[in-house]
Amino acid sequence: MTKAMGAAMRRIQAGSALSAFGLGFTVPYLYVYVAQVRELGATTAGAVLAVLAMAALVVLPFSGRAIDRRGPMPVLLVAALLASAGALGLGLATSVPAAVASAAVLGAGTAVMQPALATMIVWCSSPASRTRSFATQFFLQNLGLGVGGLIGGQLVDESRPDSFVLLFSIEAVMFLVLAGIVLTVRMPGSPALQDTRPGSSRPGGVRALLGHKAMVQLCVLGFVLFFACYGQFESGLAAYGTEAAGIEPSTLGIALAANTAVIVAAQFVVLKFVERRKRTRVIAAVGLIWTVAWLFAGYAGLGHGSQAMATAAFVSTYALFGLGEAMLAPTVAPLVADLAPESMVGTYNSAFALVKQLALAVGPAIGGPMGATLHGPYIVTFVLFSLGISYLAVRLGRQLTPVQNQPSLAAKPSKIVARYEPQRETAAA
Template sequence: MSVSRVAGAAMRRIQAGNALSAFGLGFTVPYLYVYVAQTRDLGATTAGAVLGVFAMAALVALPFTGRVIDRKGPLPVLVGASLLAGAGAVAMGFASSVVAVVFAAALLGAGTAVMQPALATMIVWCSDPSSRTRSFALQFFLQNLGLGLGGLLGGQIVDKSRPESFLLLFGIEAVMFLVLAGIGLTIRLPRPATPVGAPAQGTAKGGLKALLGHKAMVQLCVLGFVLFFACYGQFESGLAAYGTEAAGIEPATLGTALAANTAVIVLAQFLVLRFVERRKRSRMIGAVGLIWTVAWLLAGYAGLGEGSQAMATAAFIATYALFGLGEAMLAPTVAPLVADLAPESMVGQYNSAFALVKQLALAIGPAVGGPMGAAWHAPYIVTFVLFSLGITVLAVRLGRQLTPMQNQPYLAVKTRVVAQHKPVEQVGTAV
């Protein structure tokens, strides 16, 4: 079997497993707070602590994950993480005490966090720079589709007065993780390809020191923190609090807004991809900053109270929709860029470092945005308008650190077409 056929077969299995695990997460994530606080009657404080443990478990596990991936390969890490998450889901379904739910949350949080860099590294190994953009876009599409469908079906099953309904939800989630582990055991990975513009392998053995010495990667991590802090870190905390307190949004409308976000991602992902993949990555990330600036201004309008409640509600839903458009633009841009910056022997460490940055943003974002959104309405909007504009500034600065091929991988496709008659050495020199 040719390398391309091996990679194609592996990629199909990876994407299928990715979709199924997202489907399982969608069954439980929206209802975890209700389950701990109300169904198990452990209180809001314990429920908040459980959500915090999710983040802390990821922060503890991820610093070690990348080096293990690079030494042992992503497959064993994925299978181990899937089994760990499955055990956490089962434990959560049976947990009825504070100690039990915290322990289950630690298993579940660590397992699901470690899966992400393992899956990302597998996608890198099974793609080349010309196909990587579409591969990561498909992963993001399937994740959101799986989460959306899982949440929708889970909502039809869940009953906060019946613990057994949650046991069914967590059982389905555990089965999905076991299926992912089973799929992982059937995958035959090709040898990893060297990312575009990456340093030679001999320069990649410095671990964290080498990563911190890579200026473009450090700038991308800073940019990533701002991206996740200003968007995902606010969805279910600061922005939700602002909507209900300042804009008078009904709690049910928050679900509609989140559905609009998911719908835009699912419907627009591949239309956006055709626009994004031929353009400079730094410019597309900068454009996302401008789109999100408009989104935050719409949220500000919703909270002014100048128009009707219907107009405020429409503006608030449009805010979430615009966030979805930006997310669809980022999916084929940021994750492939992490891969293309990584030396061949450090792909796992680069993916894990970026996942760690994301988790930090998701942990700090609600802690900062929640109180601001609930009490300091105008400063909250101004702060995140400035953060969004900061995304554009940081993206422009990052673009200056990237090689032409890292910033616009479509050039590699054009170069190969133009240079087919040239010897391999000449093509490599051109790149």
Template sequence: MGAAMRRIQAGSALSAFGLGFTVPYLYVYVAQVRDLGATTAGSVLAVFAMAALAVLPFSGRAVDRRGPVPVLLVAAVLAALGALGMGLSGSVATVVGSAALLGAGTAVMQPALATMIVWCSDPVGRTRSFAMQFFLQNLGLGVGGLIGGQLVDESRPGSFLLLFSIEAAMFLVLAGIVLTVRMPGSPALQGARPAASKGGGVRALLGHKAMVQLCVLGFVLFFACYGQFESGLAAYGTEAAGIEPSTLGIALAANTAVIVVAQFVVLRFVERRRRSRVIAAVGLIWTVAWVIAGYAGLGHGSQTMATAAFVSTYALFGLGEAMLSPTVAPLVADLAPEAMVGQYNSAFALVKQLALAVGPAVGGPMGAALHGPYIVTFVLFSLGITFLALRLGKQLTPAQEQPSVAATSRVVAQHVPEKQTAAA
């Protein structure tokens, strides 16, 4: 990695480290420590999603017009103010307002960071760059959560203020690091691009068939995995499989451990395969994961077997995530016209937020009460991932499907021996 990329990755990891301090404890903080009740805590989580949905449609155009650095600086400052405000808040209004700032800031940071990675990489190196970002972010979240767990004390609100202050400081560190990055001009992105539409913006994006198909695929991916982690799958595990709440933490730890351990092993596999085939394989892996989850809750094995099956489900999800990180985000960048990288990244981030908002709303009640239909539904969604991925592959160029092979197979010039030329 060049110096610019190293700094971008370091800032991204540190911001994830800060988020890890507070994300696992936000509900407890609002509902119990500040004694604002479960309803307010639920509203705060909803405000995070709503704030992200409100700002993402505008952030992409700002990134393309102003560049990713100014947008990221504003987002980091807003997120820092929101985090500090959460630590100091004692009323419903201030908690909700702080959550809106924090949700908007963190939502905008992701497409801005993704655009910075695109600007500082070529199509071949981009795969490894996004894999490294995913690896470091998961590592940062995990380490932050572990340290935060040692510092937090429900009987002392001041301990939560410390956590939110550390989170705010990490966002400001990210801003400071970004200020030192010398960004190159946006490089020409190789591969086929949609023709520029007279309307530009959203109209051009919606006219790009491959990108629209990728967004549909992305919604199904996030809905069937991330949208279920802390809602439907957790409810299903505790209600149907009899999983202890503490085991949910072990399952999430197993998910993170698989990502951290497998990421760069998986990367070698991914680089030698077509991206659409990799995503299709993830759909099959997640199908197996949901079948195992079905055994955990609907089978007739012992509690030990059910617990092991449930933890294995999260581990298989982690394997799929490790395969997606060097695949989906670089594909979004390779599909984007040079002048619309920020808008494409923001559009895909918006799709993710929609899936994360709809996923718990649908999966939560089903996982808690409709155990059989819940498993069948998400087995079908996982198979749908495989179908949509193979369909998307028909829209991609060789360079978009497998940049490393396309780069090495290009013929720049053909040398004709002198004797052959003379004979002609």
């Protein structure tokens, strides 16, 4: 990584962390704010959360092509401004239409920020440094979310709507800070990525992506990963813990704190382990770790131990999920970037973000009812999903070049294999 790339990367990482810090102020309290503080009811609160997800599903299919044609910086600026307007609108919303509309704007803005930031990281990193760059982003985002939530919890007061206006105002300002930082970034002219610059004439489109077997398999694997973990955190697993394991609602906060603590503590220790190993083997190991996590959850709800042991097992489930997340951060996102043709980095990042959003939408819808009522089948289902992660990871490994699977081999010239390039299309995708 050159000096210019390093300087740009530091600014990008700082902006990403500060935007996560702003999100942390409001994410834990959004439901309570809409339903109770603004007295709009549980139905409206559920609609606001649903609109946040649906807005992302609407805009992500178009964001990738925009990033590849215009570059990530203009797209990120627009997304940050939209997110800021949406956050401020939610803070001031006193009616159902205003709350739903603001949620749509906020959801669209934050969704597009993810692939735009990922593309900027790709532009400012080399294949050798990309693993560490994405791990650093994941670490700083989790730290920002945690610190923001902690501070927000000290400022919030359900009897004072003004305290929530303050939280949403801080969130809006952090998105503006991100936009300001992005304006100061001077993107380096990396020779390896010249064809990703706006105006490239190289072929692309959804058809080319769907014709890339390795990327399609990675998207399937990504859906299972996000469905079996993030899609259960605040829905199925929480419902299972309170209904089957008798976990107090306050313990859910402790479990989430344990998850974040493991990520923050383990990220760079895990990074040293991951950097010299095949990516698909690391992902397969995550599947096994999460299998153990679901078995711990099974013991918490279906075992015959004391309540203290059930609580410890349940918290351990979240901690093991955190360990797996720390292993995935330097593995999956860089792999998406390394699979992408040089002219389609934004398209590939947006496609994978769309897969994640789909999993986060489907996960609660399926896991929530199962976790609340079908306790045994719920655990069995997600043990099988976790084992499926290991199987899909091993299968994906057969589609990757040695360097794509283990970037450290790039230091050995004889091992370098040409990357995938899409066939030129005869019609626009």
